[in-house]
Amino acid sequence: MGGPPTDLAAYLAEYEHKDLLRFITCGSVDDGKSTLIGRLLYESKALFADQLSALEADSRRHGTQGAEMDFALLLDGLSAEREQGITIDVAYRFFGTDKRRFIVADCPGHEQYTRNMATGASTADLAVVLVDARKGVLDQTRRHSYIVSLLGIRHVLLAVNKMDLVGYDQATFERIAGEYRALAAQLGIPHVHCLPLSALRGDNLTVRSAAMPWYEGPSLLEHLETVQVGRDGPEAGLRLPVQWVNRPHQDFRGFAGTIAAGSVRPGDAVVVLPSGRRTTVARVLGPDGELAVAVAGQAVTLTLADEVDVSRGDVIAAAAAPPQVADQFAAHLLWMDDQPMLPGRPYWIRLGTATAVATITELKHRVDVHTRAPLAAKHLELNEVGYCNLSLDRPLAFEPYAANRALGGFILIDRLTNATVGAGTLDFALRRAGNIHWQHLDVDKAARARIKRQTPRCVWFTGLSGAGKSTIANLVEKRLHALGLHTYTLDGDNVRHGLNRDLGFTDEDRVENLRRVAEVAKLMVDAGLIVLVSFISPFRAERRAARALFEPGEFVEVFVDTPLEEAERRDTKGLYAKARRGELPHFTGIDSPYEPPEAPELHLDTTAAPAEELAERVIARLVHD
Template identity: 75%
Template sequence: MRADDADAQVAAYLRQHETKGLLRFITCGSVDDGKSTLIGRLLHDTKRLFDDQLRALEADSRRHGTQGDAIDFALLVDGLAAEREQGITIDVAYRYFDTDARKFIVADCPGHEQYTRNMATGASTADVAVVLVDARKGVLAQTRRHSYIVSLLGIRHVLLAVNKMDLVGYDQAVFDAIVASYGDLAAQLGIAQVQAVPLSALQGDNMTSASAATPWYPGPSLLGWLETVEVAPPPRQDGFRLPVQWVNRPHQDFRGFAGTVAAGVVAVGDEVVVLPSGRRSTVARIVTADGDLAEAGEGRAITLALSDEVDASRGDVIAAAGDPPEVADQFAAHLLWMGDERLLPGRPYLLQVGARTVGASVTEIKHKVDVNTQEHLAAKHLELNEVAYCNLHLDQPIAFEPYARNHALGGFILVDRQSNATVAAGTLDFALRRAGNIHWQHLDVDKAARARIKHQQPRCLWFTGLSGAGKSTIANLVEKKLLAMGQHTYLLDGDNIRHGLNKDLGFTDEDRVENIRRVAEVARLMTDAGLIVLVSFISPFRAERDMARSLFAPGEFLEVFVDTPLAVAEARDVKGLYAKARRGELRNFTGIDSPYEAPEAPELRLDTGVEAPARLADQVVAALGLG
């Protein structure tokens, strides 16, 4: 062969591998269904292991393996020491391999229920799900749970891998029964495309080619299906959508908006709208690393330069002016709770959708879902790995589309405000219509005018501490001193409020969150009226006190920690509540069987063990700069 011909063949081979498609898929199912073994076998049988990797696998199999002298393919994927010791998958393990037909990225997801959140992470970017079922056990609870998450995250193609067929004698009746059972589940979940394959990942049956052990099975091998499954979404007629990831300003003569096109096509000269502001302009340039383009379509990373100086920033959406997405601040949404601490309606979180971050809270749990039966169950809170249908409220409107239509504008996560940990993943379903119909009404008389006529600065004094700490006593003294100084005040006391506004609330964690949310909103209205409002509530949770603070202008909210040790507060026990709690007659009592989270950086800390209430009240008045 001539050198030129050889070079041409090499070049053609490289071009073929540069242009072949990429498929992302996950393996999921119940524990010990053989997910790691399946991936290890795929890597081995597709000749994607180097000699040193194979030697290391053989050595690891002798040391950690479960197959005697044979290779334990699961060890290729179970990389954590804890995984090898226990023989389970804990974290999501990603592996890359390719064949002549396709490139693959596979995520091996853990099967244990406690690691369901890790499985959701792996599924969030997948095109295909390989759901494994142990032929001896059939469809289990975790199979149903993972399949529900697969459907929730919009994965349209599922391969049902009925594994360990060698342990049931390759019995077709066993295979058919499992396929029928999973077919019923898939129909309930709306998974329309399911391909079932009888496998033995350990023995290699139907992994990369047809197995003689299953002559009754006429379908594709697992690898054959992965190489040929068509995962391109059906053609959409959506208008152009560009979530802004970055404002590109390299010099004073250029300002562009960078991002990846989430839907549609944009061309130079097109009219676009920036959301949620609603400002309009036209596209002047479409800039890429390879030069300017006349037009760009879905999946292309671009920078848009507009004809007008419009205000757009990270998290905004630039869309076709003639077909824009909706803008709303209240939604119905599906939610998978991933936090170790339970979800409480009303508690403030951060919601991230694309590049936009806004404040959010779950206002109502419509129902949670029993993943075994798909039954809708009433719930007041969510525990780790539970899924539910909820109502969400955001503190700012966002541009969105239902997740089923646009993953980029409809998928979100919730983030804990204090730890910055991701505590939930979800999908937006539709906007609650009332959200778009409610607008701020302009009022000519504002807070500043109301404060001027009272000759004072509005403030919120938030007294927090254990029951019996002395909050109400000190707050009452402070109000008397302020009244004597001619100040206009109002005292909101926890017990008094529960006789009226909050008389429908109990003392569960969920009710405590709602208790504080309501009184915080009332306190905000009172400061808007120009008053100095004193709030005396146990308010045991930092998250709700932080939420209350967020409602006020900087410097307007003063957290006053009435710091009294539990033993001292209990010794006072003016109302006899601690004694009842100790006897088990009073449930969810702060300090006994419900926690109190002390403030970390209050504006004032009052030590009732050192100073008398009157002296402490003087300290509060002094903090207001009034004497």
């Protein structure tokens, strides 16, 4: 049958290679974001016949414009959005003109969906910030503009919408434009173009409107078609985060990924980070075969001249100008989870294509996104932004977000649920990973254990206050001591007299309390001891983080299981009574949760056997394993 007509094939080839602009629409509730994009798609003839038919039917059923089509329904795809007339999720649409291709993200305006807006902004080159001409610049306008600046968007198109409702008044537009330009200057947004329009009427949307002859600039679509967003070009050094080791057979080994910055040619000198191994590029392969050169944005596979160890998450970079390698950073963080961010709690971090364990070691302050003022805080709630220090369990290649989004933007992932809980931008390294090294010691853990003739362990007792943890741990240590074994007990109350005397009982302090104790226990195990840790340790995340510090088999979790009512009955210290009266806030089991272990090595039911018998079960596990 033959291929497509030559002219059609040429058109498709030309269309495929047109410049692509990614932009978002954002702003406050009911500023007309969805209507603007819907009408833009309609006016640029980017809708198919079936879409138009569906729009007409939906307009009759859910529309807010009477007999006219409600263009917002093209974007509000969720049933809840159509029922409430608001945007909840980010809606992406693709369209093109003769001059450019576009991917637009319609972002929600409600404050509670700020995290959704940040998701849309994370890949955008330009932001269309809508303002209702009747309301002017609102708090949510400032919030979204702050996030736009935080995520490195340098071009903003301020669309002063609903000009038809203010009689197309020039003074109203100029007042709003002046106020926003002042805001953009404070936020460090360098390129702002202000445009009066009516998305509903189509004024200044695709062509300039006769209703506003005093405006002499381009229409919204004309601006989008011509604006130069200034992405990193080939002059930047090569940055290729390795996504996949391509090994189809034993005679080929390549490293695939999308070039984040710069360009690459066969023969270029490169360095693999974080290892620092240097080599040269042998071949550059694209989807259709070998390439003489590849630039930022292209997906390629590189083969190297030498047998260098390269894995997913490594970065292949220009040897003459490599990025930094570090394991501690200062960063801005937008919290995206319903559960608060707690310093000291470990999370997975995804930076480029690399994954590591990250801990927020210090929350320096929370940022008031309306005024940018720093506010004292110990944790971050949903949709809050903070400035913090991050510590990783291994060094990674990175660049400040202002220089490179791919190597400077990160997400945090909950290690238990795999949910994305935060997104942030790296500012600078707090220390370079190469400055601190492990000092080799000839006397190691194995040698210390041999002289003690025992297997070092960390036995972690967890349970409610009054469950019997300290009682059982004390019986276990007495028995082990009688057997001639070397032990030490870290008890929750005792440690708070010294090492952790500066910590309270908030969730943040509990996390730090357990982090310190786990590190001390690790040192004691390294010394060859059997260390018994008796702490309420209410959160699974912290117990899991403690386990991760030890080698397989070294960590023994013991759940001392006692019902709350029984623990209260045994309340010799009167703590539960005080908590019930509101005198002890953040008390586990009363107004602070306890998360039972899901798969402990030992589960001791204190209502089914006396403490001595339960202690013997622990000893049997330690001595006879």
